[in-house]
Amino acid sequence: MAEKITPRDKDFSQWYQDVVLQARLADYSPVKGCMVIRPNGYSIWEQIHENLDRRIKATGARNAYFPLFIPESFLKKEAEHVEGFAPQCAVVTYAGAKDLEEKLVVRPTSETIINSMFAKWIQSYRDLPMMINQWANVVRWEMRTRLFLRTTEFLWQEGHTCHATADEAEVEARKMLRVYVDFAEEVLAMPVIAGLKSESEKFAGALRTYCIEAMMQDKKALQAGTSHNLSTNFAKAFDTLFLDKDGKQKLVHQTSWGVSTRLIGGMIMTHSDDRGLVLPPRLATTHVVIVPILSNASLKADVLSAAESLAKSIQDAGASSQLPYSVGVLVDQDETKQPGWKFHEYELIGVPIRIELGPRDLEKGQIVMTRRDLGQKEVVLLGEVPQKVVRDLAAMQKELLEKARAFREKNTFAVDDYSDFRKRIEEPGGFFMAAWCQSKSCEAKIKEETKATIRCLPLDPDHQPIAEAGRCLACSSTDSLVRAIFARSY
Amino acid sequence: MAEKITPRDKDFSQWYQDVVLQARLADYSPVKGCMVIRPNGYSIWEQIHENLDRRIKATGARNAYFPLFIPESFLKKEAEHVEGFAPQCAVVTYAGAKDLEEKLVVRPTSETIINSMFAKWIQSYRDLPMMINQWANVVRWEMRTRLFLRTTEFLWQEGHTCHATADEAEVEARKMLRVYVDFAEEVLAMPVIAGLKSESEKFAGALRTYCIEAMMQDKKALQAGTSHNLSTNFAKAFDTLFLDKDGKQKLVHQTSWGVSTRLIGGMIMTHSDDRGLVLPPRLATTHVVIVPILSNASLKADVLSAAESLAKSIQDAGASSQLPYSVGVLVDQDETKQPGWKFHEYELIGVPIRIELGPRDLEKGQIVMTRRDLGQKEVVLLGEVPQKVVRDLAAMQKELLEKARAFREKNTFAVDDYSDFRKRIEEPGGFFMAAWCQSKSCEAKIKEETKATIRCLPLDPDHQPIAEAGRCLACSSTDSLVRAIFARSY
Numbered sequence: 018m019a020e021k022i023t024p025r026d027k028d029f030s031q032w033y034q035d036v037v038l039q040a041r042l043a044d045y046s047p048v049k050g051c052m053v054i055r056p057n058g059y060s061i062w063e064q065i066h067e068n069l070d071r072r073i074k075a076t077g078a079r080n081a082y083f084p085l086f087i088p089e090s091f092l093k094k095e096a097e098h099v100e101g102f103a104p105q106c107a108v109v110t111y112a113g114a115k116d117l118e119e120k121l122v123v124r125p126t127s128e129t130i131i132n133s134m135f136a137k138w139i140q141s142y143r144d145l146p147m148m149i150n151q152w153a154n155v156v157r158w159e160m161r162t163r164l165f166l167r168t169t170e171f172l173w174q175e176g177h178t179c180h181a182t183a184d185e186a187e188v189e190a191r192k193m194l195r196v197y198v199d200f201a202e203e204v205l206a207m208p209v210i211a212g213l214k215s216e217s218e219k220f221a222g223a224l225r226t227y228c229i230e231a232m233m234q235d236k237k238a239l240q241a242g243t244s245h246n247l248s249t250n251f252a253k254a255f256d257t258l259f260l261d262k263d264g265k266q267k268l269v270h271q272t273s274w275g276v277s278t279r280l281i282g283g284m285i286m287t288h289s290d291d292r293g294l295v296l297p298p299r300l301a302t303t304h305v306v307i308v309p310i311l312s313n314a315s316l317k318a319d320v321l322s323a324a325e326s327l328a329k330s331i332q333d334a335g336a337s338s339q340l341p342y343s344v345g346v347l348v349d350q351d352e353t354k355q356p357g358w359k360f361h362e363y364e365l366i367g368v369p370i371r372i373e374l375g376p377r378d379l380e381k382g383q384i385v386m387t388r389r390d391l392g393q394k395e396v397v398l399l400g401e402v403p404q405k406v407v408r409d410l411a412a413m414q415k416e417l418l419e420k421a422r423a424f425r426e427k428n429t430f431a432v433d434d435y436s437d438f439r440k441r442i443e444e445p446g447g448f449f450m451a452a453w454c455q456s457k458s459c460e461a462k463i464k465e466e467t468k469a470t471i472r473c474l475p476l477d478p479d480h481q482p483i484a485e486a487g488r489c490l491a492c493s494s495t496d497s498l499v500r501a502i503f504a505r506s507y
Numbered sequence: 508m509a510e511k512i513t514p515r516d517k518d519f520s521q522w523y524q525d526v527v528l529q530a531r532l533a534d535y536s537p538v539k540g541c542m543v544i545r546p547n548g549y550s551i552w553e554q555i556h557e558n559l560d561r562r563i564k565a566t567g568a569r570n571a572y573f574p575l576f577i578p579e580s581f582l583k584k585e586a587e588h589v590e591g592f593a594p595q596c597a598v599v600t601y602a603g604a605k606d607l608e609e610k611l612v613v614r615p616t617s618e619t620i621i622n623s624m625f626a627k628w629i630q631s632y633r634d635l636p637m638m639i640n641q642w643a644n645v646v647r648w649e650m651r652t653r654l655f656l657r658t659t660e661f662l663w664q665e666g667h668t669c670h671a672t673a674d675e676a677e678v679e680a681r682k683m684l685r686v687y688v689d690f691a692e693e694v695l696a697m698p699v700i701a702g703l704k705s706e707s708e709k710f711a712g713a714l715r716t717y718c719i720e721a722m723m724q725d726k727k728a729l730q731a732g733t734s735h736n737l738s739t740n741f742a743k744a745f746d747t748l749f750l751d752k753d754g755k756q757k758l759v760h761q762t763s764w765g766v767s768t769r770l771i772g773g774m775i776m777t778h779s780d781d782r783g784l785v786l787p788p789r790l791a792t793t794h795v796v797i798v799p800i801l802s803n804a805s806l807k808a809d810v811l812s813a814a815e816s817l818a819k820s821i822q823d824a825g826a827s828s829q830l831p832y833s834v835g836v837l838v839d840q841d842e843t844k845q846p847g848w849k850f851h852e853y854e855l856i857g858v859p860i861r862i863e864l865g866p867r868d869l870e871k872g873q874i875v876m877t878r879r880d881l882g883q884k885e886v887v888l889l890g891e892v893p894q895k896v897v898r899d900l901a902a903m904q905k906e907l908l909e910k911a912r913a914f915r916e917k918n919t920f921a922v923d924d925y926s927d928f929r930k931r932i933e934e935p936g937g938f939f940m941a942a943w944c945q946s947k948s949c950e951a952k953i954k955e956e957t958k959a960t961i962r963c964l965p966l967d968p969d970h971q972p973i974a975e976a977g978r979c980l981a982c983s984s985t986d987s988l989v990r991a992i993f994a995r996s997y
Contacts, residue, residue: 046620047578047620048577053573053574054571056570056639059571063570079549079550081544082544083536085575088537091537104604105603106602106603109597109598110600112596113596120601121597154575156575159603160603172572
């Protein structure tokens with residue numbers, strides 16, 4: 018039989034690792050810090066890719082592919098950028114059986130190499146906006162790694178856009194933030210807070226970084242995506258100029274934005290439970306598994322044929338429903354495994370709906386159905402199953418989001434007293450909203466003393482940080498206060 | 508106005524580069540040997556990916572992702588493999604701001620890193636067959652590179668499978684060869700010859716390599732995909748063992764198989780012409796462009812509205828047709844460009860069907876339609892356009908394949924006299940079928956003296972090289988003769 022999953026309340030970190038390994042989502046590789054994404058995990062990435070790709074293309078961006086390698090000199094052209102990324106770079110010094118004249122950095126992100134091409138492709142205002150997205154692997158050397166959440170190599174998409182004006186770049190950065198919010202909530206069923214990063218937490222080379230932050234079941238925060246307004250920082254470094262309508266050469270204004278395989282880790286820590294993976298239906302490939310009970314030899318053929326015909330009816334009901342995906346149905350005919358083993362297995366790997374169908378059920382014209390997140394068996398008449406599956410898949414998607422949002426709201430607190438905050442960040446933990454005077458020293462003091470960081474400054478409808486009345490959590494100043502969310506994070 | 512494309516008959520190699528650069532399919536990057544795949548080229552790769560991925564999954568393989576880096580010691584475990592790949596490796600020696608204890612090779616192919624995981628995952632015959640596919644970038648340091656055809660970094664899929672018996676592995680290798688043949692012919696409209704590679708040309712580490720070979724318009728051969736029976740070579744090196752039904756530990760029998768972005772280059776050199784890219788409809792995203800003639804201000808609104816309604820009718824006709832894709836229709840409303848400029852542009856980038864619609868056409872209830880590969884204008888009644896588009900797209904896909912096949916047949920010759928062959932390989936060139944005694948020295952002599960290599964040994968219905976009567980092309984021996992295809996190649 019299978020291994021046991023450590024319960025969440027005993028050791029959350031061990032629970033996470035148990036779920037990832039036992040559900041065969043990913044595995045450790047022999048290369049330090051690099052993971053292997055196994056088929057059960059990769060199929061989730063394929064759903065993310067397909068769904069987000071459609072949303073990105075709908076904004077007008079097109080996909081392209083740029084080199085894995087970046088000449089070391091390119092990385093050095095933007096001062097803040099190299100300072101931020103140099104300590105994490107993997108460097109090729111030897112290739113084709115000789116030492117390289119110029120070392121090549123394995124891309125940690127592609128602003129520099131892409132700007133070298135933008136500078137060549139963009140001539141006039143007619144070429145703008147130029148909006149490119151890339152699905153690729155990137156490498157950032159990490160000391161402490163965790164499957165999906167922080168790995169030396171990871172998969173992501175990185176969008177890079179050029180615009181004629183500062184305003185257009187700002188609009189684009191905010192628009193992509195909104196795409197990420199909608200995607201995270203509608204597809205991953207993971208509620209997120211959209212906000213602005215503080216100066217210390219922003220992307221190396223950006224004017225301003227927007228982000229989405231999610232709360233995990235251990236009440237820690239996970240940064241789930243970022244959208245940067247790069248201003249003209251990289252354009253200056255690479256002479257990315259265009260001839261404007263007024264006949265003048267001007268620097269383009271840029272954005273970049275990305276999400277990664279980290280989303281899979283965030284999704285797991287948002288929904289899963291002590292029995293294994295809980296997968297929002299929109300990320301599943303197999304939505305329904307039918308486990309026929311085949312122990313009675315004389316009725317086996319009848320049971321199997323009923324299971325196959327039920328599978329077909331469910332697929333048909335899905336196709337004529339409003340569900341934004343084809344409903345995948347598996348009839349598990351494997352007779353070398355016991356039904357009990359199968360129930361456990363499909364719970365572990367997170368199939369949204371399980372149906373049991375035995376000879377006695379068949380006689381009564383019914384089946385037993387279990388929604389993965391609720392875990393309660395229901396008896397359903399055969400003829401009603403297809404419509405119920407469609408309703409349950411839609412309900413499960415919606416309720417996972419609502420449940421996670423309720424959890425976050427329950428664990429989000431307003432604080433104004435620092436010593437109170439220091440106690441509560443330990444126990445019970447959560448997101449703490451407080452006033453902050455916007456000084457780096459207050460931010461650093463809080464991080465140093467509590468290991469909590471500013472996750473973001475939540476935004477008002479005009480995308481401005483929300484002003485807060487009161488006193489700064491750290492220094493009690495009453496000047497230039499904004500609302501900040503403090504939390505420990507991944 | 509645009510640059511001129513060098514005609515094929517003047518300089519084929521320059522023609523190819525002109526098409527790739529001017530149609531904005533790819534560009535040179537600042538990193539030696541690495542290309543940038545631009546949106547017009549990447550959308551072709553997306554079609555290839557989507558279509559081939561479906562075929563691969565239908566065979567039972569599932570996608571996964573393995574690390575980019577391979578510990579140097581792993582590559583050395585299989586002797587022939589390291590000998591074949593070491594000269595082409597790019598090596599990371601420095602990462603995270605220090606020298607690495609063990610150097611990491613950027614994967615040139617993933618047999619070794621994947622076997623290290625197979626050895627961990629596979630325990631018993633119940634775990635077999637294990638069939639994994641990966642879409643990834645790989646790096647092979649090349650001296651002379653050409654966009655798409657041979658680049659230092661390229662994108663590909665690599666399948667890796669494990670089986671309980673030698674027979675099953677052989678069946679799998681042949682099955683995937685067949686998948687590649689069907690894919691190349693049905694989707695790329697590129698006819699291929701399936702065959703066996705000679706010992707000197709097989710994959711480093713394989714027992715046997717099958718391949719598909721295509722003829723380009725300059726009559727040179729392009730290896731377009733390979734499928735390897737790896738026997739137990741990598742299983743031995745990595746102790747990839749399973750407990751068989753008989754209670755004995757046995758080595759797994761493996762295959763690997765792949766195609767790459769090189770296919771895009773092959774497709775271009777198969778179909779394109781002196782006016783630019785000719786794209787088989789199954790690789791297109793925009794299948795039809797409607798260019799409304801908007802010069803008459805008072806009729807502009809009518810023309811535009813007719814164009815939009817025609818676009819809709821074409822999409823609807825596509826949706827209810829047998830075409831295996833949605834028909835993409837673009838109405839080009841850009842008034843800053845002249846119709847003549849647009850005609851040239853859409854020919855260059857290979858939109859399969861162009862429709863011109865002006866006020867006079869509208870009055871007569873007709874349009875002017877041009878199929879990209881034929882280049883002849885046809886007047887078509889408005890009401891008949893949607894069905895004609897559907898028919899023409901299907902016909903174009905079919906006729907491109909037929910035309911390329913006829914070209915290959917016309918340029919394939921049987922030869923038995925070596926001096927005759929030496930003349931004809933220079934002029935007119937082509938594929939030359941000849942008897943070969945299977946000795947490496949004869950193969951090497953022919954390569955040395957004529958720059959022609961054995962592209963493959965064509966297969967009989969049992970997948971065996973075809974025996975040939977006569978004398979070996981090089982040594983005149985009459986022993987163990989097989990039919991070989993000799994050609995110069997990319």
